[in-house]
Amino acid sequence: MEKLNDNQPTSISEETSEKGMTRRQVIKTGATAGAIALVGGFPYISSAQNKTLTIVRGTHFIPEAQEIAKQQAEEFGKQAGVKVNADFLNWPDLQPKIGAALQAGGLDVVELWPIQNHLYANNLVDMTDEAEEVAARGGGYEEYILNSGHVGGRYLGIPHGTSAGTIAYRISAFKQAGVRNADNGALLDMTWDDYFAIAKETKKMGMPFGQALGHSSGDPIGFCYPYMWSSGALEVADDGKTVLFDTPTFEYAMNKFIQAWKDGYDETGTSWDDSSNNRAFLSGKICSTFNGSSIYYATKKKDDGGAMQADTHHMLMPKGTAGRYYEVGTNTMAILKNSQNIDVAKEYLKWWFQPENHYKWWSVQEGYQLHHVKNLSNDPTWNKDPKMSIFKEVPKFGRLRGFSGDPNEKAGLAASKYIIVDTFAKAVQSGDAKDALKWGQRQLERVYR
Amino acid sequence: MHPSLQSFSPQRMSSSSIRFDNFLDRESSLGVLLMLPGLSILAVFLAYPFALGIWLSLTDTRIGMPGEYIGLWNYIDLLEDDIFHQTAWNTMIYALVTVPFKAILGLGLALVLNNHIRFSNPIRAFVMLPWIVPTALSSLGWFMIFDPVFSPISWLLIQMGLIESNINFLGDQVIAVTAICWVNIWRGIPFFGISILAGLQAVPHELHEQAAIDGANKYHRFMNVTFPHIKGIIMITSLLSIIWTFADFQLIYILTKGGPANQTHIFGTYAYQVGMSATEIGMGAAITLYMFPILAFFSILLLRYMRKSA
Numbered sequence: 158m159e160k161l162n163d164n165q166p167t168s169i170s171e172e173t174s175e176k177g178m179t180r181r182q183v184i185k186t187g188a189t190a191g192a193i194a195l196v197g198g199f200p201y202i203s204s205a206q207n208k209t210l211t212i213v214r215g216t217h218f219i220p221e222a223q224e225i226a227k228q229q230a231e232e233f234g235k236q237a238g239v240k241v242n243a244d245f246l247n248w249p250d251l252q253p254k255i256g257a258a259l260q261a262g263g264l265d266v267v268e269l270w271p272i273q274n275h276l277y278a279n280n281l282v283d284m285t286d287e288a289e290e291v292a293a294r295g296g297g298y299e300e301y302i303l304n305s306g307h308v309g310g311r312y313l314g315i316p317h318g319t320s321a322g323t324i325a326y327r328i329s330a331f332k333q334a335g336v337r338n339a340d341n342g343a344l345l346d347m348t349w350d351d352y353f354a355i356a357k358e359t360k361k362m363g364m365p366f367g368q369a370l371g372h373s374s375g376d377p378i379g380f381c382y383p384y385m386w387s388s389g390a391l392e393v394a395d396d397g398k399t400v401l402f403d404t405p406t407f408e409y410a411m412n413k414f415i416q417a418w419k420d421g422y423d424e425t426g427t428s429w430d431d432s433s434n435n436r437a438f439l440s441g442k443i444c445s446t447f448n449g450s451s452i453y454y455a456t457k458k459k460d461d462g463g464a465m466q467a468d469t470h471h472m473l474m475p476k477g478t479a480g481r482y483y484e485v486g487t488n489t490m491a492i493l494k495n496s497q498n499i500d501v502a503k504e505y506l507k508w509w510f511q512p513e514n515h516y517k518w519w520s521v522q523e524g525y526q527l528h529h530v531k532n533l534s535n536d537p538t539w540n541k542d543p544k545m546s547i548f549k550e551v552p553k554f555g556r557l558r559g560f561s562g563d564p565n566e567k568a569g570l571a572a573s574k575y576i577i578v579d580t581f582a583k584a585v586q587s588g589d590a591k592d593a594l595k596w597g598q599r600q601l602e603r604v605y606r
Numbered sequence: 607m608h609p610s611l612q613s614f615s616p617q618r619m620s621s622s623s624i625r626f627d628n629f630l631d632r633e634s635s636l637g638v639l640l641m642l643p644g645l646s647i648l649a650v651f652l653a654y655p656f657a658l659g660i661w662l663s664l665t666d667t668r669i670g671m672p673g674e675y676i677g678l679w680n681y682i683d684l685l686e687d688d689i690f691h692q693t694a695w696n697t698m699i700y701a702l703v704t705v706p707f708k709a710i711l712g713l714g715l716a717l718v719l720n721n722h723i724r725f726s727n728p729i730r731a732f733v734m735l736p737w738i739v740p741t742a743l744s745s746l747g748w749f750m751i752f753d754p755v756f757s758p759i760s761w762l763l764i765q766m767g768l769i770e771s772n773i774n775f776l777g778d779q780v781i782a783v784t785a786i787c788w789v790n791i792w793r794g795i796p797f798f799g800i801s802i803l804a805g806l807q808a809v810p811h812e813l814h815e816q817a818a819i820d821g822a823n824k825y826h827r828f829m830n831v832t833f834p835h836i837k838g839i840i841m842i843t844s845l846l847s848i849i850w851t852f853a854d855f856q857l858i859y860i861l862t863k864g865g866p867a868n869q870t871h872i873f874g875t876y877a878y879q880v881g882m883s884a885t886e887i888g889m890g891a892a893i894t895l896y897m898f899p900i901l902a903f904f905s906i907l908l909l910r911y912m913r914k915s916a
Contacts, residue, residue: 249863249883252882252883253878253882253883256669256670256881256882256883256885256887257882259669259670260669260670260887276885277669277670277885279670279671280670370777370866371776371777371862371863371865371866372862372863372864372865372866373863423754423755423772424771424774424777425754425755425772425773425774425777426754426777427774427777427778427865427866427867428754428774428775428776428777428782428862428865428866429754429777433753433754433755436755436756437755440755440756442755566668566885569884569885570884570885570886573879573880573883573884573885574689574879574880574884575865575868579865579866579867579868582865582866582867583867586778586779586866586867596688599688600688600689603686603687
């Protein structure tokens with residue numbers, strides 16, 4: 158084969174581009190540019206950028222509070238000279254986003270739902286000093302914060318309370334159904350039997366009750382866990398292993414719920430999410446549901462001369478044979494250990510929890526967000542509207558997911574798989590409480606083995 | 607001359623340059639070089655995650671926690687999981703029931719579009735919309751249409767006096783499965799339609815004319831002239847559609863998130879729930895890898911068919 162000399166064109170190099178470069182030159186130039194980009198280009202680009210603090214929180218059902226949280230993040234960014242990205246995610250999307258960040262990075266500050274501080278304990282920055290400083294400044298944490306805010310005696314983030322839910326109802330519909338003292342929800346102290354009897358009446362009037370039983374992390378869990386507890390059943394005993402879910406008392410209570418679902422509820426609730434009941438209530442399709450005060454808050458914004466606001470009230474969750482319960486734990490603002498900006502993130506949280514900043518965000522919610530420190534329990538916010546006073550009572554009846562075991566990763570797993578919610582959905586779909594509870598028991602035993 | 611530059615004599619530079627040029631001149635070495643970027647992308651974004659997924663499925667890894675090797679325990683454990691059984695069943699229904707509908711309706715669409723009609727090009731572009739619009743966006747549209755309280759379909763049927771209360775589109779097992787299959791069919795028909803249309807346009811006119819002269823009616827011409835020409839395309843699009851439908855996620859995640867009571871979970875959504883929400887990423891990986899043999903079977907079938915056709 159003939160040997161090529163330096164200048165001898167080859168079949169490949171003879172083909173030139175429009176700019177007169179040979180293919181060989183194009184390859185060489187491209188390879189050189191690529192090498193420069195790989196070796197020197199990317200570090201240069203990243204070092205030239207400012208630091209970016211990324212905050213991810215759950216979306217706010219009180220839009221004004223979300224706007225304030227966003228503005229405050231921007232304000233901190235200006236003061237600290239960093240770029241701040243604050244995202245507010247759909248509640249069910251929050252946990253997968255945090256999970257992905259724990260594996261791959263990219264987030265600095267995250268809002269954790271109750272017991273997620275236990276779930277991600279190994280991956281969160283210890284903020285005990287900062288959290289205790291917030292508590293000391295506010296006269297100490299409320300009891301529900303003390304019960305749920307720390308993991309093994311350490312605060313892995315700063316607790317900031319939670320959006321409590323209770324029963325919202327239309328006064329006129331309750332009155333029509335013959336409920337005494339319907340004008341004043343604070344005086345309504347019902348059993349589940351009482352409550353379901355009203356549902357039956359209002360459904361006859363064309364205004365049933367509504368309850369979300371779909372795969373959504375707020376209202377379905379907020380209703381199903383307390384109903385289970387109020388009938389004496391438990392996800393797990395205090396040994397953390399024995400599942401006490403499929404009990405005769407719960408089967409009895411579940412049968413009552415199945416009957417009530419047919420007689421008094423909007424039966425499309427099996428596919429409802431956290432916002433479906435808000436929309437149904439505000440459009441007059443249902444007259445009672447378990448929800449945060451966001452429904453009542455939205456009635457104030459309605460352009461109806463205040464009619465729906467005047468007709469809406471709150472009452473405590475009904476009692477079962479084993480008492481009255483709520484699922485209550487605190488949310489926490491935490492920093493991921495794999496954050497590249499831990500110092501900036503700490504500064505941000507210390508800044509945001511300063512009373513003037515935090516109060517601005519908390520007070521605009523007018524009681525939707527339960528307060529975290531005792532000094533706020535006497536805040537004028539609670540006296541502005543008597544219809545909101547019920548929410549202050551909620552923590553008294555609070556339990557955490559996983560009760561009476563520890564609020565650990567197994568409780569998180571059971572909630573993430575919607576086992577208890579799905580038991581309710583199965584029961585009302587099939588009408589077979591026994592079978593649904595057996596399914597739930599089996600699933601919980603798989604989790605707590 | 608600086609001492610460090612002495613080693614770069616013109617003689618040596620030119621000989622190394624020649625060697626490099628020769629290397630580039632050889633088709634075989636240049637081919638490998640040009641393949642390297644693509645190969646690297648495949649290795650980093652396909653082979654590595656796949657291998658990592660297999661490894662994770664053999665461990666008890668949780669998000670943010672190191673795991674330990676547990677062999678096939680995750681796979682064995684899933685066999686005893688009621689929700690997994692339901693998920694596997696749902697996936698089979700979802701993938702295998704929807705494809706025949708998509709193929710038949712897509713064929714019908716293609717036959718209609720193959721006729722000379724006015725504005726045929728805008729119409730063809732219009733019918734492609736369900737396929738072109740991002741699935742997340744179109745699924746949100748269907749989510750609103752299927753809204754349990756404000757569904758326009760329920761409203762219309764109530765106004766017409768045909769039903770008394772809202773249809774529980776996404777909250778009743780049978781209706782929910784039907785609804786998600788319906789959306790999948792709606793999304794998939796244009797893919798079949800346009801693919802088959804391309805095949806129809808390649809059928810020589812002369813064959814139709816000869817068959818007509820020989821007395822074949824429309825049905826016989828379709829069965830004996832048209833169908834043999836488009837059989838291959840229908841086969842390939844069906845296999846592709848089965849593979850894509852098996853691996854679906856967005857549509858169901860947006861419409862139901864696997865609910866009610868897990869009745870619409872498919873492998874992708876259940877793996878996401880277990881792996882990402884419940885943090886059991888080892889178990890989540892095992893769920894997705896149960897799909898692998900099924901997808902591999904259909905992929906091999908597809909490749910064998912394509913090779914045979916070629």
